[in-house]
Amino acid sequence: MNNKIKWLREKIRGLNMQGMIISNPINVKYLTGIEAEGVLLITRKENHYITDARYLEEVQSTLTIDDEVIVHNIVDVNKYDNENFFSFCENVGFEENYISYAQYKDYMQKYKANNLEETENIIEKQRMIKDEHEIELLKKACEITDNCFSHLLQYIKVGMTEKQIAYEIERYFLKNGADGLAFDTIVATGKNSSKPHSKATEKKIELGDTILIDFGGKYKGYCSDMTRTIYAGFLPEKVKKVYNLVLKNQLQTEKELKEGANIRIIAKNVDNDFKLNGHSLIHALGHGIGLDIHELPIVSTKIDQNLKENMVITNEPGIYIPEEFGVRIEDTVLITKSGCINLTKSDKNYIVVDKVKQ
Amino acid sequence: MNNKIKWLREKIRGLNMQGMIISNPINVKYLTGIEAEGVLLITRKENHYITDARYLEEVQSTLTIDDEVIVHNIVDVNKYDNENFFSFCENVGFEENYISYAQYKDYMQKYKANNLEETENIIEKQRMIKDEHEIELLKKACEITDNCFSHLLQYIKVGMTEKQIAYEIERYFLKNGADGLAFDTIVATGKNSSKPHSKATEKKIELGDTILIDFGGKYKGYCSDMTRTIYAGFLPEKVKKVYNLVLKNQLQTEKELKEGANIRIIAKNVDNDFKLNGHSLIHALGHGIGLDIHELPIVSTKIDQNLKENMVITNEPGIYIPEEFGVRIEDTVLITKSGCINLTKSDKNYIVVDKVKQ
Numbered sequence: 001m002n003n004k005i006k007w008l009r010e011k012i013r014g015l016n017m018q019g020m021i022i023s024n025p026i027n028v029k030y031l032t033g034i035e036a037e038g039v040l041l042i043t044r045k046e047n048h049y050i051t052d053a054r055y056l057e058e059v060q061s062t063l064t065i066d067d068e069v070i071v072h073n074i075v076d077v078n079k080y081d082n083e084n085f086f087s088f089c090e091n092v093g094f095e096e097n098y099i100s101y102a103q104y105k106d107y108m109q110k111y112k113a114n115n116l117e118e119t120e121n122i123i124e125k126q127r128m129i130k131d132e133h134e135i136e137l138l139k140k141a142c143e144i145t146d147n148c149f150s151h152l153l154q155y156i157k158v159g160m161t162e163k164q165i166a167y168e169i170e171r172y173f174l175k176n177g178a179d180g181l182a183f184d185t186i187v188a189t190g191k192n193s194s195k196p197h198s199k200a201t202e203k204k205i206e207l208g209d210t211i212l213i214d215f216g217g218k219y220k221g222y223c224s225d226m227t228r229t230i231y232a233g234f235l236p237e238k239v240k241k242v243y244n245l246v247l248k249n250q251l252q253t254e255k256e257l258k259e260g261a262n263i264r265i266i267a268k269n270v271d272n273d274f275k276l277n278g279h280s281l282i283h284a285l286g287h288g289i290g291l292d293i294h295e296l297p298i299v300s301t302k303i304d305q306n307l308k309e310n311m312v313i314t315n316e317p318g319i320y321i322p323e324e325f326g327v328r329i330e331d332t333v334l335i336t337k338s339g340c341i342n343l344t345k346s347d348k349n350y351i352v353v354d355k356v357k358q
Numbered sequence: 359m360n361n362k363i364k365w366l367r368e369k370i371r372g373l374n375m376q377g378m379i380i381s382n383p384i385n386v387k388y389l390t391g392i393e394a395e396g397v398l399l400i401t402r403k404e405n406h407y408i409t410d411a412r413y414l415e416e417v418q419s420t421l422t423i424d425d426e427v428i429v430h431n432i433v434d435v436n437k438y439d440n441e442n443f444f445s446f447c448e449n450v451g452f453e454e455n456y457i458s459y460a461q462y463k464d465y466m467q468k469y470k471a472n473n474l475e476e477t478e479n480i481i482e483k484q485r486m487i488k489d490e491h492e493i494e495l496l497k498k499a500c501e502i503t504d505n506c507f508s509h510l511l512q513y514i515k516v517g518m519t520e521k522q523i524a525y526e527i528e529r530y531f532l533k534n535g536a537d538g539l540a541f542d543t544i545v546a547t548g549k550n551s552s553k554p555h556s557k558a559t560e561k562k563i564e565l566g567d568t569i570l571i572d573f574g575g576k577y578k579g580y581c582s583d584m585t586r587t588i589y590a591g592f593l594p595e596k597v598k599k600v601y602n603l604v605l606k607n608q609l610q611t612e613k614e615l616k617e618g619a620n621i622r623i624i625a626k627n628v629d630n631d632f633k634l635n636g637h638s639l640i641h642a643l644g645h646g647i648g649l650d651i652h653e654l655p656i657v658s659t660k661i662d663q664n665l666k667e668n669m670v671i672t673n674e675p676g677i678y679i680p681e682e683f684g685v686r687i688e689d690t691v692l693i694t695k696s697g698c699i700n701l702t703k704s705d706k707n708y709i710v711v712d713k714v715k716q
Contacts, residue, residue, distance in 0.1 A: 094459075096458065096459040096460040096463070097458055097459075097460045098458060099458060099459055100454065100455055100456060100457060100458055100459070101452075101454040101455075101457055101458070101459050101461075101462040101476075102454040102455045102476070103459075104459040104462075105454070118459075118460070163525075163528070163529060163532070167521075167525045170521070171521060171560070174521070174559075174560050175560060201532075202529070202532050202533060
């Protein structure tokens with residue numbers, strides 16, 4: 001059995017469960033590599049994956065003997081098979097945050113376990129700590145992202161639309177080995193950059209505009225996430241002060257991130273420094289990243305939790321001046337025993353593209 | 359109170375419920391026009407919408423006095439407010455297919471209703487029948503889609519990539535008054551068209567390629583959905599026969615769609631004719647469409663249900679020859695007492711773009 005399934009089996013045994021139903025496809029991918037629609041059943045002695053005809057071939061080619069997963073076409077699984085999966089099981093775990101109430105009732109009726117037990121995100125919590133192979137894939141996703149950014153610095157010109165830049169980013173990722181985008185690219189220029197979650201619109205870039213680009217790709221399922229705020233033609237003076245404040249805090253956070261550091265304190269430090277300067281941190285300072293773009297841990301002033309080695313998180317302070325402009329600078333970083341390593345490595349000093357010739 | 363909320367109040371009264379918790383944002387939009395994150399509570403005498411600071415302003419500007427919805431910022435709603443919403447209610451409805459088991463438990467604990475009762479998609483079922491205003495918006499979404507297709511016929515050339523065409527479609531919708539895309543555009547060319555759910559890739563269009571385009575936009579929240587299969591340079595002979603078989607069945611279905619017609623029989627007719635010709639209908643013949651791209655009813659051989667006036671559904675037979683090519687032709691149609699009206703009206707005879715000069 002592969003290491004991740006072995007880990008899960010030990011974990012649920014410790015929780016006095018004799019099996020678990022895994023319905024969240026990202027958790028299934030984490031445990032088995034499978035990318036499909038279906039359900040993974042960890043029974044007393046076996047692992048079963050139930051899917052439909054569309055996915056059978058691909059699922060079989062993904063699995064190795066080491067995974068020890070028996071694959072079923074759902075049309076071949078009858079009432080008695082379902083009842084047998086968890087026969088004589090007292091407690092069977094399920095994902096209470098993922099499945100609907102109606103699915104819960106369906107599982108209760110179908111699998112005949114004595115008790116379906118909530119598992120409180122055990123797999124999501126384990127996914128916080130990345131193994132060597134996962135770190136390699138995350139590094140690769142970040143490397144493509146850095147290269148894409150270098151390309152953008154040459155590509156972006158005054159007069160282009162936000163959408164045009166977003167399309168170019170997607171094109172670049174697909175052309176350079178990524179699976180695709182990790183999320184809808186944000187290209188927010190001028191006033192649009194003052195809204196933290198603006199998407200890309202048909203607005204054209206004007207001289208003096210802020211260009212906030214928040215983007216990332218997926219490589220073999222693993223995500224990258226980076227934001228850089230750059231300027232079209234020239235950098236207005238009033239913006240420079242805010243830029244420097246955000247950058248100072250991003251670099252300070254970088255110094256503080258390491259195993260054992262407390263998330264709440266690190267985020268508070270940024271919020272405090274922003275407030276001393278008449279601003280505040282209006283969104284989280286960061287988030288875990290892996291197979292999902294947003295994973296545990298949440299890095300915010302509300303989370304009293306210590307960082308651990310091999311967590312991969314984002315470091316993304318931002319300041320937004322309503323109706324004027326915003327600045328956000330974000331890296332994806334790997335937590336180590338002694339500090340953190342930026343997996344995205346693009347220059348963070350302010351950059352002016354399509355510079356005005358003087 | 360607006361008509362849709364009035365309808366819901368009568369409906370739940372008939373089901374012996376004294377209130378309902380609506381969590382699905384599309385159902386909230388249907389009932390109130392609100393597009394935000396939050397929960398709508400239909401209590402004995404009042405309607406409450408609980409959201410957060412990000413959405414307050416927009417929610418307030420969407421609602422009219424006629425809606426009679428009281429809006430709350432979630433941070434101002436305390437434990438006692440929650441307990442009061444459904445005090446003395448025996449049965450309160452909830453959306454068992456939408457909320458997670460964990461949310462269900464949270465609602466049970468928070469709202470203190472005696473019993474949370476499953477509502478079996480009552481709102482989704484009502485959404486099947488469109489009112490006059492909804493039909494106007496659907497017509498407009500379809501009109502932009504037709505215009506976009508006319509534009510594409512001039513735009514598409516041999517050598518372009520699938521992605522390039524998909525981007526052009528998105529650009530066209532945004533530029534011509536749509537909210538955006540209704541779903542990820544499918545542009546499947548050559549062999550890619552043999553997979554019904556292919557997306558757009560970096561593949562370049564070659565001479566003689568099939569170009570299957572499945573696309574739609576949203577207009578004020580309402581979706582359109584249309585597929586046309588066209589050809590680059592010329593139409594290969596072997597493809598023409600399949601094209602004509604799909605078109606014949608699409609037109610035949612068009613004749614059969616009307617109030618009272620049975621979904622299963624209509625879908626069976628297509629499947630039978632395909633089988634007589636050595637093919638089969640491997641996906642549904644269509645689906646309801648409205649605020650969601652896929653709504654009730656499902657139009658397939660498994661659904662024994664009669665159509666009703668003012669349903670809006672798609673009519674989309676397709677044939678796929680593995681590793682070779684696919685043909686799908688799809689319209690969005692309005693069901694009437696005596697027949698159906700195509701809301702998408704683009705030409706369905708085969709069209710050759712970037713024609714080879716002879």
